[in-house]
Amino acid sequence: MLIVQKYGGTSVGTLERIDEVAKRVAKSKKNCDKLVVVVSAMSGVTNELIDFAHHFSKNPSGREMDMLLSSGERVTSSLLAIALNEMGLKAVAFSGRNAGIITDDVYTKARIEHIDTTNINKALDEGYIVVVAGFQGIDKMGNVTTLGRGGSDLSAVALAGALDADLCEIYTDVDGVYTTDPRIEPKAKKLDKISYEEMLELASLGAKVLQNRSVELAKKLNVKLVTRSSFNENEGTIITKEENMEQALVSGIALDKNQARVTLRNIDDKPGIAAEIFGTLANENINVDMIIQNVGVDGATNLGFTVPENELDLATDAMKKVLGANANIETDSAVVKVSVVGVGMKSHSGVASAAFKALANENINIQMISTSEIKISVIVHEKYGELAVRVLHEVYKLDV
Amino acid sequence: MLIVQKYGGTSVGTLERIDEVAKRVAKSKKNCDKLVVVVSAMSGVTNELIDFAHHFSKNPSGREMDMLLSSGERVTSSLLAIALNEMGLKAVAFSGRNAGIITDDVYTKARIEHIDTTNINKALDEGYIVVVAGFQGIDKMGNVTTLGRGGSDLSAVALAGALDADLCEIYTDVDGVYTTDPRIEPKAKKLDKISYEEMLELASLGAKVLQNRSVELAKKLNVKLVTRSSFNENEGTIITKEENMEQALVSGIALDKNQARVTLRNIDDKPGIAAEIFGTLANENINVDMIIQNVGVDGATNLGFTVPENELDLATDAMKKVLGANANIETDSAVVKVSVVGVGMKSHSGVASAAFKALANENINIQMISTSEIKISVIVHEKYGELAVRVLHEVYKLDV
Numbered sequence: 001m002l003i004v005q006k007y008g009g010t011s012v013g014t015l016e017r018i019d020e021v022a023k024r025v026a027k028s029k030k031n032c033d034k035l036v037v038v039v040s041a042m043s044g045v046t047n048e049l050i051d052f053a054h055h056f057s058k059n060p061s062g063r064e065m066d067m068l069l070s071s072g073e074r075v076t077s078s079l080l081a082i083a084l085n086e087m088g089l090k091a092v093a094f095s096g097r098n099a100g101i102i103t104d105d106v107y108t109k110a111r112i113e114h115i116d117t118t119n120i121n122k123a124l125d126e127g128y129i130v131v132v133a134g135f136q137g138i139d140k141m142g143n144v145t146t147l148g149r150g151g152s153d154l155s156a157v158a159l160a161g162a163l164d165a166d167l168c169e170i171y172t173d174v175d176g177v178y179t180t181d182p183r184i185e186p187k188a189k190k191l192d193k194i195s196y197e198e199m200l201e202l203a204s205l206g207a208k209v210l211q212n213r214s215v216e217l218a219k220k221l222n223v224k225l226v227t228r229s230s231f232n233e234n235e236g237t238i239i240t241k242e243e244n245m246e247q248a249l250v251s252g253i254a255l256d257k258n259q260a261r262v263t264l265r266n267i268d269d270k271p272g273i274a275a276e277i278f279g280t281l282a283n284e285n286i287n288v289d290m291i292i293q294n295v296g297v298d299g300a301t302n303l304g305f306t307v308p309e310n311e312l313d314l315a316t317d318a319m320k321k322v323l324g325a326n327a328n329i330e331t332d333s334a335v336v337k338v339s340v341v342g343v344g345m346k347s348h349s350g351v352a353s354a355a356f357k358a359l360a361n362e363n364i365n366i367q368m369i370s371t372s373e374i375k376i377s378v379i380v381h382e383k384y385g386e387l388a389v390r391v392l393h394e395v396y397k398l399d400v
Numbered sequence: 401m402l403i404v405q406k407y408g409g410t411s412v413g414t415l416e417r418i419d420e421v422a423k424r425v426a427k428s429k430k431n432c433d434k435l436v437v438v439v440s441a442m443s444g445v446t447n448e449l450i451d452f453a454h455h456f457s458k459n460p461s462g463r464e465m466d467m468l469l470s471s472g473e474r475v476t477s478s479l480l481a482i483a484l485n486e487m488g489l490k491a492v493a494f495s496g497r498n499a500g501i502i503t504d505d506v507y508t509k510a511r512i513e514h515i516d517t518t519n520i521n522k523a524l525d526e527g528y529i530v531v532v533a534g535f536q537g538i539d540k541m542g543n544v545t546t547l548g549r550g551g552s553d554l555s556a557v558a559l560a561g562a563l564d565a566d567l568c569e570i571y572t573d574v575d576g577v578y579t580t581d582p583r584i585e586p587k588a589k590k591l592d593k594i595s596y597e598e599m600l601e602l603a604s605l606g607a608k609v610l611q612n613r614s615v616e617l618a619k620k621l622n623v624k625l626v627t628r629s630s631f632n633e634n635e636g637t638i639i640t641k642e643e644n645m646e647q648a649l650v651s652g653i654a655l656d657k658n659q660a661r662v663t664l665r666n667i668d669d670k671p672g673i674a675a676e677i678f679g680t681l682a683n684e685n686i687n688v689d690m691i692i693q694n695v696g697v698d699g700a701t702n703l704g705f706t707v708p709e710n711e712l713d714l715a716t717d718a719m720k721k722v723l724g725a726n727a728n729i730e731t732d733s734a735v736v737k738v739s740v741v742g743v744g745m746k747s748h749s750g751v752a753s754a755a756f757k758a759l760a761n762e763n764i765n766i767q768m769i770s771t772s773e774i775k776i777s778v779i780v781h782e783k784y785g786e787l788a789v790r791v792l793h794e795v796y797k798l799d800v
Contacts, residue, residue, distance in 0.1 A: 015452060015455045015456070018456070019456070022456075049475065052415060052475075052479055053478070053479065053482050055415045056415070056418070056419070056422075056479060056482045056483040056486050057482050057483070057485065057486040060482040060485070060486075061481070061482060061485050063492070063493075064478045064481045064482050064485070064492075064493045065478070065482075067474055067477070067478045067493050067495065068474070068475055068478035068479065068482075068493075070474075071471035071472075071474050071475050072471075074467055074468070074470075074471050075449065075452070075468055075471050077467070078453075078464045078465070078467045078468035079452055079453065079456060079468065081461070081464045082453055082456045082457050082460040082461060082464050082465075082468075083456040083457070085457065085460070085461050085464070086456050086457040086460075092463070092464075093463075093464045093467050093468075095467065095544075097542070098542065098543070142497070142498065143498070144495070
């Protein structure tokens with residue numbers, strides 16, 4: 001049995017928290033012969049180092065930033081290894097380099113290219129708990145790189161894949177994945193299991209337990225994930241392949257408030273106009289989500305799409321470039337996106353219509369709709385966001 | 401022209417201090433085409449990390465301590481490189497590993513075995529200022545090692561030697577080496593030059609500008625050192641080969657308060673007794689300094705020696721082991737050592753007698769004397785320490 005555990009910044013946020021993590025690791029070691037522990041920087045450290053760098057430069061060199069930021073995780077891994085040694089356990093601290101994590105050289109957001117597991121396997125075979133500094137690797141030239149925000153999750157998943165681990169446990173300060181945000185619907189329940197695909201939809205829609213990059217990598221490498229809290233003994237949520245699970249009709253309801261709607265009225269319906277519009281937005285790195293195109297009664301085309309609210313100004317400027325300063329561009333940032341996610345939708349009809357009916361019963365007007373195999377998303381006025389979540393949570397009986 | 405500069409912890413103690421160091425480095429770069437800058441951790445950081453480790457263990461693993469402690473210098477080197485970049489200068493931050501510093505694997509006090517200058521020379525040839533994280537290297541297995549207290553000075557001197565630098569500048573918060581401690585004798589003057597040998601005697605006797613290991617290495621590698629302050633523009637003190645200097649009769653007077661005297665009376669004058677006594681002290685790692693042996697009127701032998709005051713209890717216990725619990729062991733920690741140091745003594749007679757006469761004129765009783773080619777040391781009661789320093793400072797006209 002080989003397990004990779006990852007402890008996030010709040011889990012190792014103080015020396016006392018590291019004591020608690022050491023106890024948990026010691027307990028885990030009793031039940032598995034090989035244990036790799038990936039740690040984040042103590043909470044606040046990375047932001048402090050970024051502030052330090054910004055004292056000197058608004059746009060510091062990526063290579064130097066990575067050498068700077070990688071130090072936070074090195075401190076935590078050393079301290080945890082020292083704590084485990086003191087408990088009589090064999091433990092060794094590994095930097096990203098020691099762990100064999102080779103990345104490209106896109107500093108501050110490097111991608112893992114390869115993991116050379118020689119060192120880790122040798123240490124595991126010798127009975128050591130290997131404590132790896134997360135979030136970091138080295139490029140082919142031997143320079144330190146970092147993997148971007150949430151990078152320690154990526155380190156853990158990639159190591160679990162490379163080591164063919166039985167399980168990858170992601171410890172945070174929340175108990176797992178819930179049917180919806182418990183602050184909106186107190187009846188929300190923690191899910192025992194969820195598929196990678198559902199998790200991807202829920203994560204991108206606001207459930208901030210795990211970054212999408214990590215879930216995608218876990219799916220690609222077929223790594224069985226568990227996300228759970230390091231602050232209690234509750235069982236977490238297993239994230240795994242769909243085929244391993246009893247298929248729930250609907251797993252969860254997500255609310256995304258960072259949404260704005262853009263409507264372009266009476267645009268010329270000439271060939272290539274959509275390509276020009278969305279090409280321009282893509283060039284500006286604006287993330288377009290839903291798109292609706294329809295032809296008005298007078299034959300002119302209306303085009304609507306949503307973008308993240310904080311990119312709305314950028315999107316408006318981009319549209320003026322394409323359509324001219326006097327174009328008819330309507331924007332509305334008083335909207336939210338509510339999504340119903342569930343792999344069971346694939347094989348059940350009527351899931352979408354139940355949602356539409358329930359929202360209509362509450363007089364919630366649906367402004368836009370988009371669906372995928374496992375997701376139904378609607379754009380509604382922001383004042384109805386929380387209500388829509390609660391209504392849908394009840395319709396699909398997620399509270400029982 | 402290739403210069404290696406080293407900035408200590410107080411010189412880079414705050415972000416604002418790093419700004420000042422960046423300005424100084426930029427100015428230096430105008431006058432030399434190749435510049436390597438070695439930095440310490442920001443003052444307080446190393447001690448904080450040690451405290452962190454001691455939260456978990458009184459005796460943490462050396463390997464993990466080195467990974468932990470090395471992070472402090474990595475942070476400073478990254479920040480300084482970022483600051484230099486922002487000023488429009490090409491600069492790159494190197495860890496000990498990047499700088500090619502290969503050590504043995506005696507963690508927390510490793511010795512530099514070899515420096516592979518390939519990376520540094522390449523960066524220097526490309527016009528980069530190379531900012532090296534001091535105090536650290538790697539062993540042959542690729543584990544991070546640290547060089548012990550004052551290790552950043554060692555990094556700088558070793559790099560200066562390996563790169564055949566024209567000069568190695570050690571920046572601290574003091575102006576250089578003084579004829580004696582200015583807090584004792586306000587007339588003390590900064591020395592323009594001093595030989596390695598004199599510096600070694602002064603350092604071991606209390607002038608804490610540079611650690612002896614660094615001076616010894618500079619002497620071995622024939623590295624010309626300058627020690628000066630990063631807080632002002634004053635010229636510092638050059639530490640170099642004796643032959644390059646006009647020989648001063650006496651360069652400085654040092655006071656060492658960490659002294660205690662042990663006297664063993666009426667010990668059996670059997671063969672090997674001295675070897676047994678000093679062998680036992682050596683085994684306990686007690687640093688014996690002066691030794692006096694004489695035969696009393698009754699034919700019994702008296703043996704006196706000095707040890708650091710904080711090792712006196714250990715020395716007393718060791719003596720009881722050798723001589724028995726009832727042995728006649730006198731101890732006196734109310735003593736200090738005053739030393740007169742100067743390469744000119746080699747070729748001038750009467751230096752020692754001038755000292756003895758001056759002390760006698762002030763009724764200062766000399767308890768023990770030891771001399772070397774370039775040093776005269778006397779043990780006196782601690783109440784006379786400062787007076788003895790001032791008297792000797794005046795006798796050798798060090799204030800003019």
